[in-house]
Amino acid sequence: MLELADVDTAYGAAPMLRNVTLNVRAGELVCLLGPNGAGKTTTFMTACGVVRAQRGKVRVMGNDVAALGTEKLAALGVGLVPEGRRLFPGLTVIENLRLGYDAVSNRGPKFDLQLDKMSNLFPRIRERLRQTAGTLSGGEQAMVALARALIGEPKLVIMDEPSLGLSPKLIGEYFEITQEIHRRGTTVLLIEQNAEMGLRIADRGYILVKGRVAQEGPARELLSSKTAKSLYL
Amino acid sequence: MTELLLQQAINWITLGSIYALLALGFSLIFGVLNVIHFSHGDVAMTAPFIALAGAQALAAVLGAAAPAWLALAVIAAVFAVGLIGVVLDKAVIRRFRDAPAMMALVATVALGIVIRELIRHLYPQGSNPHAFPRLIGGVAFDVAGVPVSWFALAVVGLTALLVGLLFGFLHLTPIGLRIRAASQDRVVARMMGISDGRVFRATFLMASSIGAVAGLLFASYAGVTRFDFGVMAGLIGFSAAVIGGLGSMPGAIVGGLIIAGIEVLAQTFVPEGASYRLVFVFMLVIAVLIFRPAGLLGRTILEKV
Numbered sequence: 001m002l003e004l005a006d007v008d009t010a011y012g013a014a015p016m017l018r019n020v021t022l023n024v025r026a027g028e029l030v031c032l033l034g035p036n037g038a039g040k041t042t043t044f045m046t047a048c049g050v051v052r053a054q055r056g057k058v059r060v061m062g063n064d065v066a067a068l069g070t071e072k073l074a075a076l077g078v079g080l081v082p083e084g085r086r087l088f089p090g091l092t093v094i095e096n097l098r099l100g101y102d103a104v105s106n107r108g109p110k111f112d113l114q115l116d117k118m119s120n121l122f123p124r125i126r127e128r129l130r131q132t133a134g135t136l137s138g139g140e141q142a143m144v145a146l147a148r149a150l151i152g153e154p155k156l157v158i159m160d161e162p163s164l165g166l167s168p169k170l171i172g173e174y175f176e177i178t179q180e181i182h183r184r185g186t187t188v189l190l191i192e193q194n195a196e197m198g199l200r201i202a203d204r205g206y207i208l209v210k211g212r213v214a215q216e217g218p219a220r221e222l223l224s225s226k227t228a229k230s231l232y233l
Numbered sequence: 234m235t236e237l238l239l240q241q242a243i244n245w246i247t248l249g250s251i252y253a254l255l256a257l258g259f260s261l262i263f264g265v266l267n268v269i270h271f272s273h274g275d276v277a278m279t280a281p282f283i284a285l286a287g288a289q290a291l292a293a294v295l296g297a298a299a300p301a302w303l304a305l306a307v308i309a310a311v312f313a314v315g316l317i318g319v320v321l322d323k324a325v326i327r328r329f330r331d332a333p334a335m336m337a338l339v340a341t342v343a344l345g346i347v348i349r350e351l352i353r354h355l356y357p358q359g360s361n362p363h364a365f366p367r368l369i370g371g372v373a374f375d376v377a378g379v380p381v382s383w384f385a386l387a388v389v390g391l392t393a394l395l396v397g398l399l400f401g402f403l404h405l406t407p408i409g410l411r412i413r414a415a416s417q418d419r420v421v422a423r424m425m426g427i428s429d430g431r432v433f434r435a436t437f438l439m440a441s442s443i444g445a446v447a448g449l450l451f452a453s454y455a456g457v458t459r460f461d462f463g464v465m466a467g468l469i470g471f472s473a474a475v476i477g478g479l480g481s482m483p484g485a486i487v488g489g490l491i492i493a494g495i496e497v498l499a500q501t502f503v504p505e506g507a508s509y510r511l512v513f514v515f516m517l518v519i520a521v522l523i524f525r526p527a528g529l530l531g532r533t534i535l536e537k538v
Binding site for chain 1: 407410411413414417418420421422423424425426427428429
């Protein structure tokens, strides 16, 4: 589904990712971990084509992301949850969700059906549909950002630190929903700082340190690995 | 005194409406691209020249000059200027959307000079002023002995209609929603499948077409057009957008009305005020930039201007 092969990226003269190779296969929930400044968000931005790889290839469902362009990913079936939610603050919740739905394809009347599904999955946002997104609480924004990525029924969802800034109760709720999405057959790349919770729901994991993949493997093995323990646990 | 005040109120609303239309274009483009399109006034003021040339060409081909030819040419000019805006965006302006503000400023000022010089050299006797007719003549009715012209009513009505259509377009159509999204976060808009190119095209088509209407009304109000009217139209439209708050549609309207109000007040109540009415206008612009740089209803512009 998603493949980064020997990817190098840089912001100006500052190298960010070095020789990063990462695969997410269909049906998997893969967790990408790393401390602050490890390059997690750069990996997200590179995977969705916002940051261009200087070397190596980024492919989504067999398509070269550099050639395709970020704006074509949604139509392929990729849902994106950027760091910090990044809802359109001046638009209402329903408008944010409409954009997420239209991104996949303009399927007209089915939007109401999908909206209902999202309201069932995220009961917190049901009452907020007509509210401006910028006025929601952090937890509500996090739910809307995920709903916006899911409303078009994507095949692959890439989430960048969705639990950041949430209360422990909301973090638990968020991880449960992520697990549920995965159970329903959606492939997930979860980029996280919360290693323990991330690895508990993931199939496999990667640990990124200073722009390089320091360790990778099944989530259970990583949970007990020295690298993961020294960094997080 | 009452008659004078009424007459000046009519002038204020008429001129304010034209300025508001000019300012809307600046605000719309800034809101979406974060670029101040300093040649927007010049683009707008190509419309009267295109309309005059079109009316003359139709008269030459189809027979004697007729009001219908001018009406047709005016409509064609609005569409043509809309397309000119789209082409200028693609060829020049969008290349500077992520560039330092100074580069965009120089590029769009230079573009304005190119447009003016092209009109001057390509249009017959382009250096001279050209008479431009009142698009609608006659008096609609009197209020306390003061005649209210059809033209004034048409300007206000057309402005209200265009503002309403623009609002409806931005809030009720899918492309309008995408434009509003892109104006708030272009990177995430791309993640939502929104193509920059389509958003910019639609924005420039709207902004330049509305600018063309403003240019035609401006020339019709003045009764004349000149190749360099674009400089003043641009400065006033930009100033109105700054006073109201760049990027804010209501701000553009408020800014247009404030500038026209100051002009009319200066002309009416200050001795020889007509000669230096713009001194008052631009003093207000300076004051707004000092004390309220985000404008009366807008978001901050400190980074980009």
